[in-house]
Amino acid sequence: MALLGQRPRRHTGEHGDKHTGEHGDGERTPARPAGPNPPRRGVPDPLPGLALAAGGTALAWAVHRLLPGVPMLTAAVVLGVAAAHLPGTGRFASGAGRPGLSMAGKRLMRAGVVLLGLELSLGDVLGLGWATVGMVLTVVASTFFGTLWLGRRLGLRGDQPLLVATGYSICGASAIGAVGQARGSDERDTAASVALVTLCGTLAIVVLPLLHHPLGLDGAQFGRWVGAGVHDVGQVVAAARTAGETALGEAVLVKLMRVLLLAPLVAAVTVSAVRGVRSGRGGRASGDGEPGGRRPPLVPLFVAGFLAAVAVRTTGAVPADALEAAAAVREFVLAAALVGLGSAVHLPTLARTGVRLAVLGACSWVVVAGVSYAGVLLTS
Template identity: 75%
Template sequence: MAAAGVALAWGTHRLVPAVPMLTAAVVLGIAAAHLPGVRARVRGAGKPGLTLAGKRLMRVGIVLLGLKLSLDDVLGLGWATVAMVAAVVAATFFGTLWLGRRLGLRGDQPLLIATGYSICGASAIGAVSEVSGSDEEDVATSVALVTLCGTLAIAVLPLLHHPLGLGDAEFGRWVGASVHDVGQVVATAQTAGPAALGEAVLVKLMRVALLAPLVAAVAVSVRQRRRIPASGATGATGATDVTGKRPALVPLFVLGFLAMVAVRTTGWLPGGALDAAAHAQELLLAAALFGLGSAVHLPSLVRTGGRVAALGLCSWVVVAGASYGGVLLTM
């Protein structure tokens, strides 16, 4: 089912290039979970495989995402731009997390939505959900919201290019700092030409680089929440959770991501290998996002839709506004 979803998403992207394949994969997953005649299989016999795709394939895709980034790219941005990106990520993450708690959203939804908006959309949500042990429905709802807003950005941001007084390069930086998914960044920035596209991709990949420290910080927080008194069953260790397992401080797939960044930095891999890895990464993430989309239950989403939509809109305003201010300061 996941493979069929990827094929349909690829076909949709080929027919309508403005629609990124990953965005199409999420939408098709949601549709499959609600279409009569298909939903019974998706929620029944197909659920184990789709859940596997949403978790395991997501991890492999995130590892390969590291091959898109090198340390030379980050240093080439200049320290002012790096500081701007870090500030935008921090403001968006903590602002969204705080507002989500104030709105009373359930479970890990505030954490996941904050992660998706501040870092790299659905990929970041999948990474953080792995260490936080988030409910599958919370993950699916967060992915659906972030994907929707990122898709809207493809149409909305180009309309603001000239009214905001941005040159092509500045527009690219704004897009890279404010749009969620890498594919959505490319689709939005290419409307302003190659200069904008190049700047957008570099800034976006700088945000992707912050995925590893964010996941590690969440893992530390989870370990602290699950720590039990030393007088309990764990004896002197006192660091295991109630299930007897110790949450990894840095998950294996995050170490893989960092290893791939190091490999890319060496320059050892030829262009053909990097292109093949990029295609594999997109296919794996498309399969994972189709699986996550199939877990979305629209009736449940409608029940909290007002608060979720309000959080998404406010977070979108925060990341776009903070990014715009940062771009103006670094011009």
């Protein structure tokens, strides 16, 4: 499959002008004589879609600056969905802009996941204590397998049960994007799952602070509860900040420990996809989601990059200023990716499975919040 963004070549000779229309031909080998199979039409230009993703990212940043309680990544998803449905941009997002928006949703998501590794230090995570480590493992396992089981029982399409389970149990949209890449999931399944998890995570920013005192939690306990039960890192920060610096510090550490589990989960999903290809059951294991694609590595390259970034951060050799700069770049890269994913959401299609998807989201939210609350009380 021709790579997005590849510069089309002009061919000379008898058929050279015939195959270099306004889109170019995109071939990587010399032109073949005309035969039963017509030549490829050309490589779509990703630049218009990437420009729209960049514009959406800038607008998401502006929204976050004006309304600090709205995480930049949440705003990016909403703007991407809006771009797909507004009269002025909807046709563009599904037409000329689609190649670039898809590229943003895939490749920029991988880059953002790699940079997310720089947020993690193994020493900080282990400093939480083994009781907290066990609590987080229990929350992740129960949420993941419970959501996956219920999603399949509800008859949700494609990889939606797996993707929603991943988003709720690990780290929201970033985890969905990573597992979707490893699995080769349909873009519509990925977009619908991101929309659901983002909606529930946004509601958590408002709901959880209201439950802080009624549930009898002190600041540190509330922070651990938020870190164990809220999906996206930005949403965790927004919710925990309401209870002070102690709560915020505990929340971020617990959340980052959940993020650390992203790598083994992606590896497990990749192994499962490879086995499906070998047995003839799974045709979506290739990196581009194409049936019959070559067998993917057991650890995708971007996951290896994530682990390498964790190792670099653990050494303590990276200056604080460099880490802050990397965190800022990560936010913008992930925001652009989420604009791309959000633009793939088709609300009429989503509405047809909306009730079942909403039921899955509500039940998964109850599981992750309830198990994490019990875990915080038991480990305090």
